[in-house]
Amino acid sequence: MMLNDRWTIMNNSSSELDSKRPNTHKRCCSVLLWSVVTLVVIAAVVTATATILYLNQYPLPFISRGGVSSPVISTNPKDSGALVTVSRVVDGEPISIFLDPNCPDFSEHFVRWEALQSSLLRTLSNHNTDDWQERGLVQKLAEELKVLAGHAHNLRLEADSLKRGQGVLDQRLDGLQSEQSRIIQVLSDSHSGVVKLAAGFSDSLLSLQRETESLRRLKSELSRESTLTALRPRDCSDIQASGVSQDGVYSVFPTHDPDGFMVYCDMSTDGGGWTVFQRREDGSVNFFRGWDAYRDGFGTTTGEHWLGLQRIYSLTRSGGVELRIDMSDFDNATAFAHYSDFSVGRDSVNPEEDGYPLVVDGYSGTAGDSLLKHSGMRFTTKDRDQDQSENNCAAYYQGAWWYRNCHTSNLNGQYLRGGHASYADGVEWSSWTGWQYSLQFTEMKIRPSTKPMS
Ligand SMILES: *[C@@H]1O[C@H](CO)[C@@H](O)[C@H](O)[C@H]1NC(C)=O
Numbered sequence: 001m002m003l004n005d006r007w008t009i010m011n012n013s014s015s016e017l018d019s020k021r022p023n024t025h026k027r028c029c030s031v032l033l034w035s036v037v038t039l040v041v042i043a044a045v046v047t048a049t050a051t052i053l054y055l056n057q058y059p060l061p062f063i064s065r066g067g068v069s070s071p072v073i074s075t076n077p078k079d080s081g082a083l084v085t086v087s088r089v090v091d092g093e094p095i096s097i098f099l100d101p102n103c104p105d106f107s108e109h110f111v112r113w114e115a116l117q118s119s120l121l122r123t124l125s126n127h128n129t130d131d132w133q134e135r136g137l138v139q140k141l142a143e144e145l146k147v148l149a150g151h152a153h154n155l156r157l158e159a160d161s162l163k164r165g166q167g168v169l170d171q172r173l174d175g176l177q178s179e180q181s182r183i184i185q186v187l188s189d190s191h192s193g194v195v196k197l198a199a200g201f202s203d204s205l206l207s208l209q210r211e212t213e214s215l216r217r218l219k220s221e222l223s224r225e226s227t228l229t230a231l232r233p234r235d236c237s238d239i240q241a242s243g244v245s246q247d248g249v250y251s252v253f254p255t256h257d258p259d260g261f262m263v264y265c266d267m268s269t270d271g272g273g274w275t276v277f278q279r280r281e282d283g284s285v286n287f288f289r290g291w292d293a294y295r296d297g298f299g300t301t302t303g304e305h306w307l308g309l310q311r312i313y314s315l316t317r318s319g320g321v322e323l324r325i326d327m328s329d330f331d332n333a334t335a336f337a338h339y340s341d342f343s344v345g346r347d348s349v350n351p352e353e354d355g356y357p358l359v360v361d362g363y364s365g366t367a368g369d370s371l372l373k374h375s376g377m378r379f380t381t382k383d384r385d386q387d388q389s390e391n392n393c394a395a396y397y398q399g400a401w402w403y404r405n406c407h408t409s410n411l412n413g414q415y416l417r418g419g420h421a422s423y424a425d426g427v428e429w430s431s432w433t434g435w436q437y438s439l440q441f442t443e444m445k446i447r448p449s450t451k452p453m454s
Pocket residue numbers: 330331332
């Protein structure tokens with residue numbers, strides 16, 4: 001602040017001196033010169049005081065010129081590291097003005113410095129003196145000052161442009177850095193994204209391929225199976241599924257009896273697809289037979305018959321089979337019993353040895369249930385007693401059945417044509433017609449229970 005104030009004072013005094021110049025010419029000049037020099041000296045003292053720190057840091061080489069009494073201004077920044085040095089012998093003491101060009105911010109000082117310089121130059125060029133020594137000194141001063149001014153100006157321009165350049169450079173660097181990091185981010189993002197996308201895409205493609213492959217396999221298997229099913233139906237349900245709707249006798253090839261056999265198919269009752277394994281209708285076939293006959297079957301498929309326990313086993317051992325029993329009395333009244341689950345020998349390692357045990361469950365119908373009490377019972381014929389009676393129920397009731405002790409139904413009993421005096425030895429369904437009424441018609445039939453019931 002001190003320094004700045006001095007510069008201001010100096011500028012003002014210069015302007016004052018300028019206005020006085022025309023009147024007091026010669027005296028004014030010398031006064032002016034000495035005032036300038038004095039001011040410079042004051043400024044120098046102040047500057048020297050203010051820049052003691054600089055002086056401590058950068059030792060200043062004092063210029064000593066013995067015998068020369070005129071002030072010397074030199075601009076030699078390289079030697080001293082200073083922009084300008086003013087030396088004058090005052091009472092034998094050299095005074096120096098030192099300006100450090102490395103000073104970080106001289107922009108404001110430059111402005112004042114230039115103002116002082118131009119003011120001095122103006123004063124000096126206007127100064128007209130006859131004293132040639134003085135004139136030479138003034139000219140020298142002017143030249144030095146011009147050079148100084150040039151230096152200062154260049155320095156200032158340089159500093160300004162450097163500062164600007166630095167700022168711009170900083171900005172650009174910042175911009176570049178952020179741009180670079182953004183690009184890196186985008187690149188890594190897009191890279192990982194593309195990688196992820198590609199991985200997901202290939203995964204999807206692979207799973208799609210697998211899916212297509214398995215679908216193709218499934219399709220070929222299905223078509224092969226449907227061809228096989230059409231050619232080799234497992235039961236009447238398969239035959240119906242292949243488009244047949246006519247009741248009649250057909251060949252079936254159960255999964256566990258691939259040689260196949262002939263069966264009667266009921267394609268009309270309750271949606272059809274029923275495989276018939278027992279029929280009574282006229283008493284034309286003797287049903288009072290032994291074990292082998294009941295194991296292998298007998299009768300006429302289109303008429304009265306028993307399909308055979310082994311075949312019934314083949315048709316039901318996989319489970320999931322339903323049973324329907326249709327019946328009518330001699331007044332042409334009809335009834336039926338339906339069981340949602342039916343099988344013979346399903347849980348047996350050797351079904352024949354085990355006696356083809358009956359599994360039956362889930363009654364519905366109009367005839368009432370006369371079979372559930374027989375569930376779990378083994379088959380008994382007149383020559384093979386496997387019932388829970390001390391007698392042979394088959395022999396006693398003239399039939400063959402899954403007797404317990406002994407029965408609630410006896411559909412393989414004697415064909416006694418309606419009501420009879422004997423007890424329970426006819427074709428009986430006790431829940432519908434009691435134990436002394438032999439039915440006119442019975443038909444036992446099975447089909448896969450997966451078929452929707454109506
Ligand atoms: C039962 O139906 C048959 C034929 O459908 C007929 O011949 C017979 O007379 C009928 N019986 C009775 C008791 O109505």
